[in-house]
Amino acid sequence: MPLPDASVPWPPRDFEPYRNKVAIWDAWWTGDPELLAAAYGGSPGTPQAAFSPLQYAGGVGGRLARFWWGRPPSQGEPQAKAHVPLASDIARASADLLFSEPLEATADAQATTDYLDVVLGDGMQAKLLEAAEIAAGLGGVYLRPAYNQLVANAAWIEAISPDHVIPEWISGHLRAGTLWRVLERTSDRTVVRHLERHEPGWTVHGLYVGSDSELGRPVPLTEHEETAHLADFVNADGAVETGYPGxxxxxxxxxxxxxxxxxxxxxxxxxxxxxxxxxxxxxxLDEVHSSWMRDIRLAKGRIIVPENYLEVLGPGKGARFDPDREAYSALPGFLDANPGEHNMITVQQFAIRVGEHEATERNIITQALRTAGYSAQTFGDGVDATTMATATEVVARERRSFITRNRKIQYWRPELVALLEAYLAIDAYAYGRPPLDPTGLAVEFADSVSEDQITVAQTVQTLRAAGAMSVETAIREVHPDWTDVQVAEERERILDDERRVAPADLARTIGNLGDDDEDPDDEPDGPPDVEDERSGS
Incomplete structure (x- = not known):
C-alpha cells in the first residue's frame, strides 16, 4: 500500500501488541530503572502505597503489576531498586558469537570479492555487530543500504529497530516496509514524523504533522530541515529510484x-x-540483588554514643560527635562509682547474608541463561580461563551457546546475501561506479572462538614438516583475516628466504660428503679424553 494520504492512527493499532512486547524487552535490554518501572506499571519517582489496586487486577495489566518492578515503594521509603544488566550481557554475547570474527563474503568475480573485503573491513562488520545486538534484545532488526554523497564516498549499512518499521508480508516474506521516525515534538503536542516506504526498486518519502496517536496531514518535504534535501531527488509522488530492482x-x-x-x-x-x-x-534476579544491596545498606557500622559525648554546636545548631577527639572533659556520669553502660560507646554492626544471596543469584542466572539458549561458561561462570588451551575445548564447554549461534546463522546468512547484493547495486548507482557482478555471492561465518597463537603455530609446524600443508595454506591458517594479495606477498617473501638458505644448505652437504675421504685413523678434533686430562697429557 502507498503512504497514507490522510490522518490515520499511528502507529497502526494492528501493530500495537508487538510494540508493547518490544517495549518490555527494550526496558530490560537498556537496563533503565525508569523504563522498567514504567513498563511494569510502577512509578519510580513518587512513593505510593505498598500495593496498588492494579496489582490485584486480572489481565495483562495486573500480571505485569505483580512483577517486582511493578511494585511502587512503600510510603516513606526511598526508591532503592538495583538492576543486574544480565539482559544486556545476553544480547552482547549473542552479537559477539555471530560477528566477533571477520565475516567472509565471496562471489564468482574476483573484483566483487575484493570490493566486499574492503567494504566489510571499512565499518560494515561493526554495524553488523550493532545490528545483531539489537536483534537479540528486541527480537529482530531491519537492515538497509544508505548513501549520502556529501558525507561519504561509498554507501553504508543502517540498522533499524523493529518497533519503528511497519512490515508487509507475502507468505512470510517481506514485500515492503514503512520506516518512521519522530522529527519534532512541539509545545502544543504536535508531532512531526518522517515516513519512508521501501518497495522493490523504489523508496517513497512523506512528511506528516499530527499528534502522539494520529499520523496527521501530509505536508511538503521542504517544511522540515531534516527532509528538505530529499525534495531535490523525489518525483511527483515523493518516490526516488534505488538503482536495485529488488x-x-x-x-x-x-x-x-x-x-x-x-x-x-x-x-x-x-x-x-x-x-x-x-x-x-x-x-x-533484580529483587534478590536489591535485597543484597539492602543488607549492605542496613549493615553499615554505626556508633551509638551517650548524649554527654555530643559536642553542642550552639543554640539551634544541634550537636555532633567527633570520633577523632582524643580527650574529653570529665562528665558527671564518670564520677559515679558505677557509671553503667549508658555512658559507654556502642558499635552496632548487622550481618550481611552474602552466601545466601550469592547462591540464589547464581541459580537464577544459570536458569535464565539456559532458557535463553546459552551456556553459563560463555559468560565466564565457573570456568578457569587458564585451563582452556584450544578452541575445541571451548566449544565443548559452551555447546549450548554454539547450537544457538548456528541456529541464528540460518536466519542471518540468506538475508546478508540479499543485503550485500542490494548494497553493490545501490553503491554503484549512487556513486557512478561500474556495477559489480553479484553472481555466486556467498557469506561465510568465521569460527567465533579462535585457537591461540601457540597452538596454531605448533599445528602448522607439524603439518609442514610432514609435507601435508603448503606455504599458502599455512599463511591462511596463521592469518585468516588477510586478503589474497597479502597472502601472495607473504608467500613470495617466504619462498625468497628459502631460496637464499638453500645454497648454504647444499654447500654444507657437499662439505660433509668430502669428509668421507679423510683417513679414518686420524683422531677427530674435539676435547681431550678424560683419561688424558687426568694424566696431564
Missing part, C-alpha cells in the same frame, strides 16, 4: 517462532527476543 530493506529475525503472535498473520513472521521467556527470572 527490495533493498531486509529483515533478520532473531529467532522464530514468535510464540505470542504465531496466530497473527501480520506479526507471526516477526522474531522473538532472547529475553522472551526470562522476563520473570530477570525480575527475580
Amino acid at each position: 527490495l533493498a530493506l531486509r529483515y533478520v529475525p532473531n529467532m522464530r517462532p514468535s510464540k505470542p503472535f504465531r496466530r497473527d498473520p501480520l506479526l507471526a513472521p516477526l522474531g522473538q527476543s532472547d529475553l522472551a521467556d526470562i522476563e520473570g527470572l530477570l525480575d527475580q
